[in-house]
Amino acid sequence: xxxxxxxxxxxxxxxxxxxxxxxxxxxxxxxxxxxxxxxxxxxxxxxxxxxxxxxxxxxxxxxxxxxxxxxxxxxxxxxxxxxxxxxxxxxxxxxxxxxxxxxxxxxxxxxxxxxxxxxxxxxxxxxxxxxxxxxxxxxxxxxxxxxxxxxxxxxxxxxxxxxxxxxxxxxxxxxxxxxxxxxxxxxxxxxxxxxxxxxxxxxxxxxxxxxxxxxxxxxxxxxxxxxxxxxxxxxxxxxxxxxxxxxxxxxxxxxxxxxxxxxxxxxxxxxxxxxxxxxxxxxxxxxxxxxxxxxxxxxxxxxxxxxxxxxxxxxxxxxxxxxxxxxxxxxxxxxxxxxxxxxxxxxxxxxxxxxxxxxxxxxxxxxxxxxxxxxxxxxxxxxxxxxxxxxxxxxxxxxxxxxxxxx
Numbered sequence: 161x162x163x164x165x166x167x168x169x170x171x172x173x174x175x176x177x178x179x180x181x182x183x184x185x186x187x188x189x190x191x192x193x194x195x196x197x198x199x200x201x202x203x204x205x206x207x208x209x210x211x212x213x214x215x216x217x218x219x220x221x222x223x224x225x226x227x228x229x230x231x232x233x234x235x236x237x238x239x240x241x242x243x244x245x246x247x248x249x250x251x252x253x254x255x256x257x258x259x260x261x262x263x264x265x266x267x268x269x270x271x272x273x274x275x276x277x278x279x280x281x282x283x284x285x286x287x288x289x290x291x292x293x294x295x296x297x298x299x300x301x302x303x304x305x306x307x308x309x310x311x312x313x314x315x316x317x318x319x320x321x322x323x324x325x326x327x328x329x330x331x332x333x334x335x336x337x338x339x340x341x342x343x344x345x346x347x348x349x350x351x352x353x354x355x356x357x358x359x360x361x362x363x364x365x366x367x368x369x370x371x372x373x374x375x376x377x378x379x380x381x382x383x384x385x386x387x388x389x390x391x392x393x394x395x396x397x398x399x400x401x402x403x404x405x406x407x408x409x410x411x412x413x414x415x416x417x418x419x420x421x422x423x424x425x426x427x428x429x430x431x432x433x434x435x436x437x438x439x440x441x442x443x444x445x446x447x448x449x450x451x452x453x454x455x456x457x458x459x460x461x462x463x464x465x466x467x468x469x470x471x472x473x474x475x476x477x478x479x480x481x482x483x484x485x486x487x488x489x490x491x492x493x494x495x496x497x498x499x500x501x502x503x504x505x506x507x508x509x510x511x512x513x514x515x516x517x518x519x520x521x522x523x524x525x526x527x528x529x530x531x532x533x534x535x536x537x538x539x540x541x542x543x544x545x546x547x548x549x550x551x552x553x554x555x556x557x558x559x560x561x562x563x564x565x566x567x
Contacts, residue, residue: 168231169238172409173216173369175262176255183258185216187230188409189238191252198248199233208232216261216410220460223352223368227412258327260371260410261350264463266456267325267404269346269375270448271316273467275306275440306442315443315451320375320465321399328407332376335400340379345426345434347419347466348373349445350410355458363449366458369410370419373465376403406463419445441466 169189176193177183187194196213203210210229212218219226236242237249272278279302283295290298326332334341352368381397384390416422419438426434438444443451445466452458 167235167239168414169234170415171230171234171238172260172411173219173230174260174407174409175216175258177258178250178255183215183262185213185219186255187234187237188252189234189249192237192249193252193255194233194237194245194249196230196233199245202233202236202242202244203229206232217265217461220261220350220352220368223460227368227414230412256327257329257408259325259406260408261406261461261463263322263325264350264406265459265461267320267322267463267465268317268452269320269398269465270443270467271318273315273442273448274436275310275442276436278306278442279303310442313442315448317452317455318394318398320404321395323401324376324399324403326402326405328405330402330405332402332405333400335378338378338380342377342379343426343433344375344377344467345424346373346375347422347424347438348406349419349449349464349466351449351458351462351464352413352460354460355449355453358450358453360446360450363446363453364413364419366449366453367413367419367445368460369412370416371406371410371463373463374405375465376400376405404465438466 172188174186174188174193175183176186176195185196187196196210196219199210200213208229210219210226211222213226219230233245237245279299283298283302290301293301348371350368350371351366353366355363355366358366375398378397378400382392382394384393384396413419420441422438424434424436424438425432445464448464448466449458452464458464
Protein backbone atom coordinates (compact mmCIF):
# COMPACT_ATOMS: atom_id res chain seq x y z
CA UNK A 161 0.00 0.00 0.00
CA UNK A 162 1.73 3.15 -1.23
CA UNK A 163 1.91 6.08 1.17
CA UNK A 164 0.73 9.56 0.14
CA UNK A 165 1.91 12.91 1.50
CA UNK A 166 -0.16 14.51 4.27
CA UNK A 167 -1.26 17.25 1.86
CA UNK A 168 -2.56 14.70 -0.65
CA UNK A 169 -5.90 15.60 -2.22
CA UNK A 170 -8.54 12.94 -1.76
CA UNK A 171 -9.78 11.28 -4.92
CA UNK A 172 -11.44 8.09 -5.98
CA UNK A 173 -11.56 6.20 -9.26
CA UNK A 174 -14.63 5.53 -11.33
CA UNK A 175 -15.65 4.11 -14.68
CA UNK A 176 -18.18 6.40 -16.36
CA UNK A 177 -19.90 7.02 -19.67
CA UNK A 178 -21.86 9.82 -21.32
CA UNK A 179 -25.26 8.65 -22.56
CA UNK A 180 -24.57 5.37 -24.34
CA UNK A 181 -20.93 6.18 -25.07
CA UNK A 182 -17.83 4.14 -24.40
CA UNK A 183 -16.97 3.81 -20.68
CA UNK A 184 -13.84 5.64 -19.58
CA UNK A 185 -11.63 5.79 -16.48
CA UNK A 186 -11.98 8.96 -14.40
CA UNK A 187 -10.98 10.68 -11.18
CA UNK A 188 -13.85 11.75 -8.92
CA UNK A 189 -13.15 14.85 -6.82
CA UNK A 190 -16.10 16.33 -5.04
CA UNK A 191 -18.99 16.67 -7.50
CA UNK A 192 -16.63 16.83 -10.48
CA UNK A 193 -15.37 14.03 -12.69
CA UNK A 194 -12.24 14.28 -14.80
CA UNK A 195 -11.67 11.76 -17.58
CA UNK A 196 -8.07 10.69 -17.34
CA UNK A 197 -7.57 10.97 -21.09
CA UNK A 198 -8.50 14.65 -20.74
CA UNK A 199 -5.46 15.19 -18.48
CA UNK A 200 -2.93 14.18 -21.15
CA UNK A 201 -1.98 17.80 -21.98
CA UNK A 202 -1.42 18.66 -18.33
CA UNK A 203 0.71 15.56 -17.82
CA UNK A 204 2.80 16.36 -20.87
CA UNK A 205 3.53 19.81 -19.46
CA UNK A 206 4.51 18.19 -16.15
CA UNK A 207 6.68 15.65 -17.98
CA UNK A 208 4.59 12.86 -16.49
CA UNK A 209 3.21 9.84 -18.23
CA UNK A 210 0.13 7.76 -17.44
CA UNK A 211 0.21 4.79 -19.79
CA UNK A 212 -2.97 2.91 -20.63
CA UNK A 213 -5.28 5.33 -18.85
CA UNK A 214 -8.47 4.44 -20.70
CA UNK A 215 -9.64 1.79 -18.19
CA UNK A 216 -9.26 1.34 -14.43
CA UNK A 217 -8.13 -2.24 -15.00
CA UNK A 218 -5.18 -1.03 -17.08
CA UNK A 219 -4.28 1.47 -14.34
CA UNK A 220 -4.28 -1.36 -11.83
CA UNK A 221 -1.91 -3.36 -13.98
CA UNK A 222 0.71 -0.64 -13.41
CA UNK A 223 -0.61 0.61 -10.07
CA UNK A 224 2.69 1.45 -8.39
CA UNK A 225 3.57 3.90 -11.17
CA UNK A 226 -0.02 5.06 -11.79
CA UNK A 227 -0.86 6.12 -8.21
CA UNK A 228 1.67 9.00 -7.91
CA UNK A 229 0.55 10.40 -11.27
CA UNK A 230 -3.12 10.18 -10.28
CA UNK A 231 -2.27 11.99 -7.05
CA UNK A 232 -0.49 14.75 -8.96
CA UNK A 233 -3.59 15.28 -11.12
CA UNK A 234 -5.86 15.36 -8.05
CA UNK A 235 -3.61 17.83 -6.22
CA UNK A 236 -3.46 20.13 -9.26
CA UNK A 237 -7.26 19.99 -9.56
CA UNK A 238 -8.24 20.31 -5.88
CA UNK A 239 -5.49 22.42 -4.31
CA UNK A 240 -4.02 24.34 -7.23
CA UNK A 241 -7.16 24.89 -9.30
CA UNK A 242 -5.36 24.30 -12.61
CA UNK A 243 -7.70 25.84 -15.19
CA UNK A 244 -6.90 23.32 -17.91
CA UNK A 245 -8.12 20.48 -15.69
CA UNK A 246 -11.09 22.43 -14.32
CA UNK A 247 -12.39 23.14 -17.81
CA UNK A 248 -12.14 19.46 -18.75
CA UNK A 249 -14.16 18.23 -15.74
CA UNK A 250 -17.89 17.51 -15.94
CA UNK A 251 -20.54 17.26 -13.21
CA UNK A 252 -21.01 13.81 -11.73
CA UNK A 253 -24.76 14.03 -12.31
CA UNK A 254 -24.28 14.05 -16.10
CA UNK A 255 -22.62 10.64 -16.18
CA UNK A 256 -23.63 7.01 -15.90
CA UNK A 257 -21.56 5.05 -13.38
CA UNK A 258 -20.35 1.56 -14.24
CA UNK A 259 -18.58 -0.83 -11.88
CA UNK A 260 -15.35 1.00 -10.98
CA UNK A 261 -13.34 -2.00 -12.22
CA UNK A 262 -15.31 -2.89 -15.31
CA UNK A 263 -15.08 -5.83 -14.86
CA UNK A 264 -12.92 -7.47 -12.17
CA UNK A 265 -10.53 -10.09 -13.48
CA UNK A 266 -11.30 -12.76 -10.85
CA UNK A 267 -13.90 -12.62 -8.07
CA UNK A 268 -13.31 -14.41 -4.79
CA UNK A 269 -15.55 -14.35 -1.72
CA UNK A 270 -14.66 -15.35 1.82
CA UNK A 271 -17.37 -17.15 3.77
CA UNK A 272 -18.29 -17.43 7.47
CA UNK A 273 -15.78 -14.76 8.44
CA UNK A 274 -17.46 -12.60 11.09
CA UNK A 275 -17.02 -13.99 14.58
CA UNK A 276 -20.22 -12.73 16.21
CA UNK A 277 -22.38 -13.81 13.29
CA UNK A 278 -20.98 -17.33 13.16
CA UNK A 279 -21.39 -17.66 16.92
CA UNK A 280 -25.02 -16.52 16.59
CA UNK A 281 -25.58 -19.26 14.01
CA UNK A 282 -24.04 -21.78 16.40
CA UNK A 283 -26.39 -20.69 19.19
CA UNK A 284 -29.50 -20.60 17.00
CA UNK A 285 -29.03 -23.89 15.17
CA UNK A 286 -28.84 -27.43 16.48
CA UNK A 287 -25.85 -29.53 15.46
CA UNK A 288 -24.80 -32.94 16.67
CA UNK A 289 -22.02 -31.28 18.69
CA UNK A 290 -24.27 -28.83 20.56
CA UNK A 291 -27.40 -30.96 20.94
CA UNK A 292 -28.57 -30.84 24.54
CA UNK A 293 -26.64 -27.66 25.37
CA UNK A 294 -28.33 -24.59 26.85
CA UNK A 295 -28.10 -21.30 24.87
CA UNK A 296 -25.44 -20.10 27.29
CA UNK A 297 -23.41 -23.27 26.80
CA UNK A 298 -23.76 -22.96 23.03
CA UNK A 299 -22.55 -19.36 23.21
CA UNK A 300 -19.50 -20.37 25.23
CA UNK A 301 -18.74 -23.30 22.94
CA UNK A 302 -19.23 -21.20 19.79
CA UNK A 303 -16.88 -18.53 21.11
CA UNK A 304 -14.26 -21.15 21.91
CA UNK A 305 -14.57 -22.67 18.44
CA UNK A 306 -14.20 -19.31 16.68
CA UNK A 307 -11.19 -18.35 18.81
CA UNK A 308 -9.61 -21.67 17.90
CA UNK A 309 -10.49 -21.21 14.23
CA UNK A 310 -8.83 -17.78 14.20
CA UNK A 311 -5.65 -19.28 15.67
CA UNK A 312 -5.37 -22.50 13.68
CA UNK A 313 -8.05 -22.52 10.98
CA UNK A 314 -8.06 -21.74 7.28
CA UNK A 315 -10.36 -19.21 5.57
CA UNK A 316 -13.13 -20.53 3.34
CA UNK A 317 -13.45 -19.16 -0.20
CA UNK A 318 -15.79 -19.46 -3.16
CA UNK A 319 -16.10 -17.64 -6.48
CA UNK A 320 -18.73 -15.55 -8.26
CA UNK A 321 -19.09 -15.13 -12.00
CA UNK A 322 -17.76 -12.02 -13.74
CA UNK A 323 -21.15 -11.70 -15.43
CA UNK A 324 -22.82 -11.16 -12.02
CA UNK A 325 -21.12 -7.75 -11.65
CA UNK A 326 -23.29 -4.67 -12.22
CA UNK A 327 -22.94 -0.94 -11.74
CA UNK A 328 -23.92 0.97 -8.59
CA UNK A 329 -27.18 2.30 -10.04
CA UNK A 330 -28.01 -0.48 -12.49
CA UNK A 331 -31.17 -2.58 -12.05
CA UNK A 332 -30.96 -5.75 -10.01
CA UNK A 333 -32.90 -8.35 -11.96
CA UNK A 334 -34.45 -11.21 -9.99
CA UNK A 335 -35.18 -14.42 -11.88
CA UNK A 336 -38.92 -14.99 -11.84
CA UNK A 337 -38.64 -18.25 -9.88
CA UNK A 338 -36.52 -16.86 -7.02
CA UNK A 339 -38.53 -16.77 -3.79
CA UNK A 340 -35.91 -15.79 -1.18
CA UNK A 341 -33.63 -13.00 -2.48
CA UNK A 342 -31.15 -11.67 0.04
CA UNK A 343 -28.50 -8.92 0.28
CA UNK A 344 -25.09 -8.96 1.94
CA UNK A 345 -23.27 -5.63 2.26
CA UNK A 346 -19.54 -6.31 2.13
CA UNK A 347 -16.17 -4.63 1.92
CA UNK A 348 -14.46 -5.38 -1.39
CA UNK A 349 -10.67 -5.49 -1.77
CA UNK A 350 -9.16 -4.77 -5.19
CA UNK A 351 -5.71 -6.18 -5.94
CA UNK A 352 -3.11 -3.88 -7.52
CA UNK A 353 -0.01 -6.08 -7.53
CA UNK A 354 0.39 -9.79 -8.38
CA UNK A 355 0.35 -11.96 -5.28
CA UNK A 356 1.52 -15.55 -5.03
CA UNK A 357 2.40 -17.04 -1.64
CA UNK A 358 2.78 -13.64 -0.01
CA UNK A 359 3.35 -13.28 3.73
CA UNK A 360 0.70 -11.69 5.89
CA UNK A 361 3.09 -8.92 6.94
CA UNK A 362 3.32 -7.59 3.38
CA UNK A 363 -0.08 -8.69 2.03
CA UNK A 364 -1.65 -5.21 2.16
CA UNK A 365 1.09 -3.92 -0.13
CA UNK A 366 -0.72 -5.84 -2.88
CA UNK A 367 -4.00 -3.94 -2.34
CA UNK A 368 -4.81 -1.07 -4.71
CA UNK A 369 -8.03 0.03 -3.05
CA UNK A 370 -11.39 -0.73 -1.54
CA UNK A 371 -14.96 -0.76 -2.84
CA UNK A 372 -18.39 -1.59 -1.51
CA UNK A 373 -20.13 -4.61 -2.98
CA UNK A 374 -23.54 -6.12 -2.36
CA UNK A 375 -23.53 -9.89 -2.66
CA UNK A 376 -27.04 -10.81 -3.81
CA UNK A 377 -28.12 -14.39 -3.12
CA UNK A 378 -31.09 -16.58 -3.99
CA UNK A 379 -31.40 -18.32 -0.62
CA UNK A 380 -33.86 -20.86 -2.00
CA UNK A 381 -31.14 -22.08 -4.41
CA UNK A 382 -28.28 -22.47 -1.95
CA UNK A 383 -28.94 -26.06 -0.84
CA UNK A 384 -29.50 -28.72 -3.48
CA UNK A 385 -32.17 -31.16 -2.34
CA UNK A 386 -31.19 -33.63 -5.06
CA UNK A 387 -27.45 -33.61 -4.17
CA UNK A 388 -27.18 -32.90 -0.45
CA UNK A 389 -23.79 -34.58 -0.27
CA UNK A 390 -22.33 -31.91 -2.59
CA UNK A 391 -23.03 -29.05 -0.17
CA UNK A 392 -23.98 -25.54 -1.23
CA UNK A 393 -24.59 -24.55 -4.86
CA UNK A 394 -22.94 -21.13 -5.17
CA UNK A 395 -23.37 -20.93 -8.95
CA UNK A 396 -27.15 -21.37 -8.82
CA UNK A 397 -27.60 -19.09 -5.81
CA UNK A 398 -25.11 -16.25 -6.41
CA UNK A 399 -24.13 -15.94 -10.08
CA UNK A 400 -27.18 -14.52 -11.84
CA UNK A 401 -26.57 -11.32 -13.86
CA UNK A 402 -26.68 -8.19 -11.64
CA UNK A 403 -26.12 -10.21 -8.44
CA UNK A 404 -22.95 -8.30 -7.51
CA UNK A 405 -23.54 -4.52 -7.59
CA UNK A 406 -20.19 -2.80 -7.17
CA UNK A 407 -19.13 0.78 -6.55
CA UNK A 408 -19.70 3.52 -7.17
CA UNK A 409 -15.98 4.22 -6.71
CA UNK A 410 -12.66 2.60 -5.91
CA UNK A 411 -11.05 4.36 -2.93
CA UNK A 412 -7.23 3.98 -3.03
CA UNK A 413 -5.83 1.97 -0.13
CA UNK A 414 -3.54 4.92 0.71
CA UNK A 415 -6.64 6.70 2.10
CA UNK A 416 -7.62 3.73 4.31
CA UNK A 417 -4.88 3.21 6.91
CA UNK A 418 -6.47 0.12 8.49
CA UNK A 419 -9.09 -2.02 6.74
CA UNK A 420 -9.78 -3.79 10.05
CA UNK A 421 -11.21 -0.62 11.59
CA UNK A 422 -14.20 -0.04 9.29
CA UNK A 423 -17.76 0.09 10.60
CA UNK A 424 -20.13 -1.33 8.00
CA UNK A 425 -23.77 -0.30 8.31
CA UNK A 426 -26.70 -0.88 5.99
CA UNK A 427 -29.92 1.01 6.63
CA UNK A 428 -33.36 0.98 5.04
CA UNK A 429 -35.51 4.03 5.85
CA UNK A 430 -33.56 4.50 9.06
CA UNK A 431 -33.85 0.86 10.09
CA UNK A 432 -30.50 -0.84 10.57
CA UNK A 433 -30.12 -4.02 8.54
CA UNK A 434 -26.40 -4.64 9.11
CA UNK A 435 -24.02 -2.98 11.53
CA UNK A 436 -20.66 -4.51 12.33
CA UNK A 437 -16.99 -3.63 12.44
CA UNK A 438 -14.44 -5.32 10.23
CA UNK A 439 -12.47 -5.73 13.47
CA UNK A 440 -14.80 -8.68 14.11
CA UNK A 441 -13.47 -10.60 11.11
CA UNK A 442 -12.12 -13.99 12.07
CA UNK A 443 -9.51 -13.63 9.35
CA UNK A 444 -8.45 -10.07 8.45
CA UNK A 445 -7.78 -8.77 4.96
CA UNK A 446 -4.04 -9.50 5.17
CA UNK A 447 -4.67 -13.05 6.39
CA UNK A 448 -7.18 -13.68 3.61
CA UNK A 449 -4.74 -12.48 0.95
CA UNK A 450 -1.96 -14.58 2.48
CA UNK A 451 -4.11 -17.73 2.37
CA UNK A 452 -5.75 -17.10 -0.99
CA UNK A 453 -2.39 -16.44 -2.62
CA UNK A 454 -1.22 -19.90 -1.53
CA UNK A 455 -4.07 -21.45 -3.51
CA UNK A 456 -3.87 -19.34 -6.66
CA UNK A 457 -2.23 -16.35 -8.32
CA UNK A 458 -3.91 -13.06 -7.47
CA UNK A 459 -3.65 -10.50 -10.26
CA UNK A 460 -4.27 -6.75 -10.58
CA UNK A 461 -7.97 -6.15 -10.95
CA UNK A 462 -9.01 -9.15 -8.87
CA UNK A 463 -11.81 -8.55 -6.36
CA UNK A 464 -12.04 -10.22 -2.95
CA UNK A 465 -15.37 -9.85 -1.14
CA UNK A 466 -15.02 -9.97 2.63
CA UNK A 467 -18.37 -11.63 3.52
CA UNK A 468 -21.05 -9.90 5.49
CA UNK A 469 -21.53 -9.02 9.11
CA UNK A 470 -24.59 -10.20 11.01
CA UNK A 471 -27.86 -9.77 9.14
CA UNK A 472 -30.67 -9.15 11.66
CA UNK A 473 -33.55 -8.48 9.25
CA UNK A 474 -34.83 -11.05 6.76
CA UNK A 475 -36.17 -10.13 3.33
CA UNK A 476 -39.52 -11.79 4.04
CA UNK A 477 -39.94 -9.62 7.16
CA UNK A 478 -39.69 -6.33 5.23
CA UNK A 479 -42.89 -4.41 4.38
CA UNK A 480 -44.07 -5.33 0.89
CA UNK A 481 -40.73 -7.04 0.22
CA UNK A 482 -38.85 -3.76 0.17
CA UNK A 483 -35.14 -3.58 -0.49
CA UNK A 484 -32.95 -0.63 0.39
CA UNK A 485 -32.27 2.31 -2.28
CA UNK A 486 -29.97 4.97 -3.86
CA UNK A 487 -26.41 6.12 -3.76
CA UNK A 488 -24.44 8.76 -1.90
CA UNK A 489 -20.93 8.90 -0.56
CA UNK A 490 -19.45 11.25 2.01
CA UNK A 491 -15.76 11.18 2.83
CA UNK A 492 -13.98 13.17 5.56
CA UNK A 493 -10.74 14.39 4.10
CA UNK A 494 -9.34 16.37 7.02
CA UNK A 495 -10.52 17.00 10.60
CA UNK A 496 -13.55 19.25 10.53
CA UNK A 497 -14.06 19.18 6.76
CA UNK A 498 -16.12 17.08 4.40
CA UNK A 499 -15.92 16.14 0.76
CA UNK A 500 -19.26 15.01 -0.65
CA UNK A 501 -18.74 12.67 -3.56
CA UNK A 502 -21.67 11.69 -5.70
CA UNK A 503 -25.17 11.67 -4.40
CA UNK A 504 -28.75 10.66 -4.97
CA UNK A 505 -31.80 10.80 -2.78
CA UNK A 506 -32.71 8.02 -0.40
CA UNK A 507 -35.73 6.21 -1.74
CA UNK A 508 -37.31 2.79 -1.55
CA UNK A 509 -39.27 0.65 -3.96
CA UNK A 510 -40.82 -2.76 -3.63
CA UNK A 511 -38.80 -5.62 -5.07
CA UNK A 512 -40.58 -7.22 -8.02
CA UNK A 513 -40.18 -10.29 -10.17
CA UNK A 514 -39.50 -9.18 -13.75
CA UNK A 515 -39.97 -11.43 -16.80
CA UNK A 516 -36.84 -11.80 -18.91
CA UNK A 517 -37.07 -11.90 -22.69
CA UNK A 518 -35.04 -14.15 -25.04
CA UNK A 519 -32.36 -11.46 -25.31
CA UNK A 520 -31.97 -11.26 -21.54
CA UNK A 521 -33.79 -7.90 -21.22
CA UNK A 522 -36.66 -7.17 -18.86
CA UNK A 523 -40.02 -7.23 -20.62
CA UNK A 524 -43.60 -6.43 -19.70
CA UNK A 525 -46.76 -8.51 -20.20
CA UNK A 526 -47.09 -7.32 -23.79
CA UNK A 527 -43.45 -7.99 -24.59
CA UNK A 528 -42.42 -4.33 -24.41
CA UNK A 529 -39.21 -3.46 -22.58
CA UNK A 530 -39.93 -2.14 -19.08
CA UNK A 531 -37.86 0.63 -17.49
CA UNK A 532 -37.59 -0.95 -14.05
CA UNK A 533 -35.23 0.15 -11.30
CA UNK A 534 -34.21 -1.50 -8.04
CA UNK A 535 -32.44 1.22 -6.06
CA UNK A 536 -30.42 0.38 -2.97
CA UNK A 537 -29.38 2.55 -0.08
CA UNK A 538 -26.23 1.48 1.69
CA UNK A 539 -24.23 3.31 4.33
CA UNK A 540 -20.64 2.33 5.04
CA UNK A 541 -19.58 4.25 8.13
CA UNK A 542 -15.82 4.02 8.41
CA UNK A 543 -14.16 4.68 11.75
CA UNK A 544 -10.48 4.16 12.32
CA UNK A 545 -7.38 5.28 14.14
CA UNK A 546 -3.79 5.52 12.99
CA UNK A 547 -1.08 4.87 15.59
CA UNK A 548 -3.79 5.08 18.29
CA UNK A 549 -4.70 8.62 17.23
CA UNK A 550 -8.12 9.48 15.72
CA UNK A 551 -7.73 10.64 12.13
CA UNK A 552 -11.07 12.24 11.30
CA UNK A 553 -13.40 14.44 13.35
CA UNK A 554 -16.78 15.27 11.86
CA UNK A 555 -19.36 16.06 14.53
CA UNK A 556 -20.20 15.38 18.18
CA UNK A 557 -16.53 14.56 18.73
CA UNK A 558 -16.90 11.36 16.72
CA UNK A 559 -13.90 10.36 14.66
CA UNK A 560 -15.30 8.80 11.53
CA UNK A 561 -15.16 8.75 7.78
CA UNK A 562 -18.58 8.09 6.36
CA UNK A 563 -19.22 6.41 3.04
CA UNK A 564 -22.71 5.78 1.66
CA UNK A 565 -23.03 3.71 -1.47
CA UNK A 566 -26.19 2.39 -3.01
CA UNK A 567 -27.71 0.51 -5.86
